[in-house]
Amino acid sequence: MRAVWQAARAAVRRRRLQTSVIALVVLVSTMTIVVALGLLDAASAPFDRAFARQQGAQLTATFDTARVDAAQLAATAHAAGVVASAGPFAQAVATLDRPVTINDAGPVTVVGRADPGGPVDRVNLWAGHWATGPGEVVFSSPPGIGGEGRRSALGAQITLSGVRFTVVGLASSVSRTADAWVAPDQMAALHPSSAQMLYRFAHAADDRETAGDLAAVTGSLPPGALTASQSYLSLEQRAEHTPSAFVPFLMVFGVLGLLVAALIVGNVVSGAVVSGFRHIGVLKALGFTPNQVVAVYLVMVSVPALVGCVLGTVLGDLAEQPLLRQIFNGVDGTELGDSVGLSPWVDLVALLGVPALVLLAALLPSLRARALPAARAISAGSAQRTGRALRIQRRLTGSPLPRSVSLGLGLPFARPGRSLLTLAAVVLGVTTVTFSTGLASTVTAFGTAAEGGGAYQVVVNAGRADVGMTPPTHTAAQIGPLLSGLPGARQVTPSAYVPVRLPGVAQGMNLLAYQGLSSDLGTLVVDGRWFDGPGEIVVSPGFLTLHAAAVGDRLTLATAGRTEQVTIVGETLTGDPDYVSTDWSTATALDPAVTPRQFLVKLAPGTDAAAYQRAVRAADPGLHPSGKDTVNAGAMTAVGSASVLSLLLGTVAALGVFNTVVLNARERRRDLGMLKSIGMTPRQVTAMMVTSMAALGLAGGAVGVPLGMLAHRLILPVTGQAGGIDFPASMREVWHPGNLALLALSGVALAALGALIPSRSAARVTIAKVLHNE
Amino acid sequence: MTSGSVTGPGTGEDEPRLVVRLEDVRKEYGDHHALNGVSLEIRSGEAVAVMGPSGCGKSTLLNMVAGLDRPTSGRVTVHGEDLTGLNETGLALFRRRRIGMVFQFFNLLDDLSALDNVALAAQLTGTPARQARRRAQELLDELGIADRRNAFPAVLSGGERQRVAVARALMNRPALLLADEPTGALDSHSGEQVMDLLLDLNQIGQTLLLVTHDPRLATRCANRVVDLADGRVVGERSLERAG
Incomplete structure (x- = not known):
């Protein structure tokens, strides 16, 4: 056992670069796994998680202290x-x-x-x-x-x-x-x-x-002591109706993260063992038993892998919390924000799963080496040459491409297994980038539409004396003309909220009534049309789901003592399930005393919205203007978090490429030395090595882009269902030849970036050393 | 073997031109002095063998001339080009244009055929594939292994591999052919063939610098022997070639 330990220690010391690469790849991959599992953990059943985390009250009871x-x-x-x-x-x-x-x-x-x-x-x-x-x-x-x-x-x-x-x-x-x-x-x-x-x-x-x-x-x-009670089941039911639209997207990132990390670890570790076949042969020749040889290699890769795994778990925990908070801070739904927290099972899975993956990845080639006779193991140190690889190289030799490029294109075929694993990592990287780009386009379009596409710029609320606010000095009827008369105003649409109920439904809701023109306020109708007269309402997808209704259905709305039959004439892109939009006459039929409380102001092009708001406050201190958001915070955060996660996964995939080039360069040191000896310049060596990976990148792009598009297409309806959003075709079809070409090239960029540093290092190989030592 | 296409520059001149000049070249690896003030000149058409025991600095000297390594001090000039002033790219271009190298262990690319291994040296200079292959074919013809042109190194004998390596070294018509123990990994029959080949090349004007500890190779192929010991030139003698 002592000999095994000594041989393994010597191998770790001798292969500093490889040891560092294993440790680094396992570290980054473990970090990714911790973040990905944290993401999946936080995004799945957020209410249950948050409830468990807070030891939530299953029953909240309110009692009359007089009794x-x-x-x-x-x-x-x-x-x-x-x-x-x-x-x-x-x-x-x-x-x-x-x-x-x-x-x-x-x-x-x-x-x-x-x-x-x-x-x-x-x-x-x-x-x-x-x-x-x-x-x-x-x-x-x-x-x-x-x-x-x-x-x-x-x-x-x-x-x-x-x-x-x-x-x-x-x-x-x-x-x-x-x-x-x-x-x-x-x-x-x-x-x-x-x-x-x-x-x-x-x-x-x-x-x-x-x-x-x-x-x-x-x-x-005593009887009557209990005045109110709330069961957590009603809260849970409510939460299930308004989950985050972004959860399915985030879950896809989590799954992709796991896949990429597992692939890269497998590739790096098995590559390390395969590249050590020659050493395995030498150990056997020295008298190590086959089992001892396997043990040496398992220890050799396990030491840096364990260090990387522990550090990766710690760093993953440190990164996970702020990253997920950042992600979920922009996501609608209280439970998501509260569901973020360290989960011991995530660390446990990382600490046990990653070393298990490493051992499995190392074990398979180790067992192969174990079975090889010493002489064959020694000669297996160089890259395998398959018939296909030779035929491809021969064809490339006759191509008009620069020789460094054609040699590079042939390299991946020398180690098809390693190349396939690297390709798979690049494919997943490109899939992630494509998916995230599609997500960004859809979510940005959605966010813009959700905020009305900038159709109006200022919202003015009238102060309410009943809650201690300064009331306006003007009457409700005077406010509209007042706002219209201020410099820059082009259109003022008064609106009001009327509390209503659907008979038989406990939960109350609000009627959002507009006075005058409202169809041009940027609310996107995805099914049916905007209301056009009395008795017509427009609702959100969430409303339709919650009440099992459809466009064209007739409903009865009720206030104290009044009821009104209305028809659902349109479905908006998104919106609160407890709000329906209608015209002023429908609102007055339900509540004759309704007065405008909120005024939506369109400004003339070039008008300074801040200056207009100052003018409003000066005209009546009881009016409270605010700028209308043009950017949807949730959408922006989704885009931001998708970018962060894409970057993380892209880095892991690039590390896989990095490792492949390191291994290839090591195995081909003699070839590189020879090529340099006959006049290949350092730049040509770099070009050859980068080309070898860029070819995989191109193939990865060709496969990854359609996969990313497919993921986008499949996930979008799930997202819509979860978030109560019915994405119109304009938001679903976000691809065009220009961005597809760029996405396909992202595989090349990812592979080239991963390959650049080790390729430059390979270009600096000392010829004299590698050619004279056989 | 016919003359003509095989030979490099430097043939047919009245005054033999200076091809290699080493001036007080020193090379140190830490405390070890691999070369300790070596000065040497090789003229066009000469075949010089550097001999000496293991560790005397033979390969280091060859590396200096080939631009594979840099001297700690002193100057190395090959074909009028001062190598000490060249960067890595400059050295690569120098090797491409001025020298050809033959190694003990052939150093062929296993995934290229014999023909493509030879053509490779020309293709790196930008020569189109068809033209490079034509020239490679001629060289293989002249070196007597044209029938093995499509074979891969793994199935070639040691002598055949070394012939392919020599053909590759000659591909760009180098001014100087460097050979590091070219028969060291060959059986006696293959070694004889390679010696004959090198002799023939020199006889048609190719300048040679051989590094060997095999006296038979030196006496067969070289017309001058430089003896090295402990990184110094300890003797120099002209030879009447046995061949």
Whole structure:
């Protein structure tokens, strides 16, 4: 065993470059695997993951403190089936004076909690610190879309029912237990009239079990003590209706990452063993048994692989968290942002799976070497020459190509197995780039369309006195003409939200009503048409899914005491499932008192939107203008994250090419020396080696581009289904000859980049050394 | 073998031209002095054998002349070209134009046929494939292995491989043919054939620089022997060739 260890150590020391390449490739591949598995982990069942991570409340119960005291509530923690509980926490509904992050001005639920942790509902405090002192408040805000941008809310001064607070933190509760949290001793100022209890149960898999659990905890309390309760099942159901549109895309990246990493590790490790056949022969000649030879080689590749694997796992963990947060920060859906976190199983899989892959990749050629007689193993050190390789080389010799190029084109055929594995890595790299390019084009087009394509530039909201905002000095009827009269305004479309219900559906919804022309506001209709008269509505794909409806269906909308029959005449590209668009007359039929609250302003070309907003504020301090986003943050982040992941996978694929060239150059040192001795210049040597990989790159492009297009075509409908988006043909057909040609060349670029450094190194081979030592 | 197409430049001159000049050339590898102030001149048409025991600096000297290695100090001039001033590309172009090399272990490309191995040297200079193959065919004809032109090195005998290597070395009509133990890896019969070949080449004007520790090769092919020991020239003698 000592001899095996010594021989392996000597081999590691002697083959510094190869050892470094194995360690580096395994490191980067392990990093990719950790990130890819983290991505898959975070993107699959995000609600369940986030819920488990936060020890979410399976039941959130609100009690009337006039009917039940704290001791009685605390005693419910011992009810049958309860495995964990938190509370009672004082709870109040307070009026917020102005919007903070996603919380609109108006009534918000405030809970007094000493800390974000505890046995149930471990709130994700992702910005700032917890509210512990007087005047401090933490607001609920998911680390989802635009999450990082919301950090600007930290330090904001607000009032809750007239009491001044400073926003010191932003936190997210998957259980949606509050809109804001303050320290328990600060609750008195908000006059709480209820208390909140949070529970987890031994059995809460379905509505029947949660109903039984609720009965168990309230059984010993006075009648009427329970004022409200929320089961996690309803939250889960809600989450399933609004998953992220980008999850399928991200999952594809995860799978591609795993494939590329596994391929490269297999290629590098098996290549290292094959290139050591000659050494294997020498060891056998020295008296090593076949098993000892196999052991030497397994140890030789395992040492750098283990180092690379451990470092890759650590670096992967370090990179995974910020990378996934960055990715998911731009993705809609609270649960996705909250589902990001270190998963021990990911590290375990990486730490066990990668070395297993390395051993398997090393074992197969080692066993082949084991069976070879010593003399044959020694002579097998040089590249294999197959009949096909020789025929191809002969044809290339007669071609009019420069000789360095034709020699390079023939090189991949000398080691077909290695070339095929390298080709597979390039194919996957090109597939990734193609897929990500298609994704970027589709998502960018989608993002632009989702933001109305820049059809209007300014949104003006009228302040509401009932939530403490400054009301406008002008009447609703005067605001439209006022805004139209300001310099630069070309069109002003008043709008309003009317709360309505669909009979038989518990969840309320909103009617978004437009006054006047609205068909030119950039809302993309993918099926049917924009509404054109009373009784017509346009809905989102999410609405159709949620209510199992279709364009052409008739529905009844209801408000207090009024109902109205409407027809779905169009389906938009995207949108909130709880909002439907209609004209003003339909809105007034349901709510005669409706008044415009929001004004969408189109500006004349060349108008400074900021100057217009200043003019609006000057004209009426009760009007609150803001610029309309023209870029969809979610789309931009999806594009950004796709680029980062493509870069990562491209790097791994390029490393595979790098390794192949290192091995080829090593095996062909004598040939390179001879070629240089007869006058091949260093540049020609580099060209030959780069060409050998560029040829694979070209083939990789030819195969990878259609695969990437196919993946894009297959994944897009899944994405649409998941995100409630019906992509029109213009967003699906993103390919044209120009970008396809460039994508095909991306394989060449990837291969050439990976080959360049080792090729230049090969060009510097010392002729005298390699030719005189046989 | 016929003369004409095989020979390189330097034939038919009245005054033998200086082809190689080494001036006080030293080469050190750490503390080891491989060459210790070697000065040497070789004129056109000469066949010079450098002899000496293993480790005396024979191959190092050959490497200096071929531009495969650089001296620590001193100057190497070949065909009027000062090699010490050339960069890697310059040295490659020098080797391409001025010299041909024959190695002990042939150094043929295993995946090219004999013909293509020979043609390769010309193709690197940009000669079209057809023209290069025609010239390679002529050379193989003249060296007596035309019937093996489509064979790959793996199936050629040692003597045949060395003949292919010699043909490749002559492809670009070099001013100087360098041979490093050209018969060292051959059986006696093949060795005889290669010696005859080198002798014939020199007799039609090809300048030769041989490195060998085989006295038979030196006396057969060379008309001057330079003896090296410990990196120094310790003797020089003219020979009446046995051939």
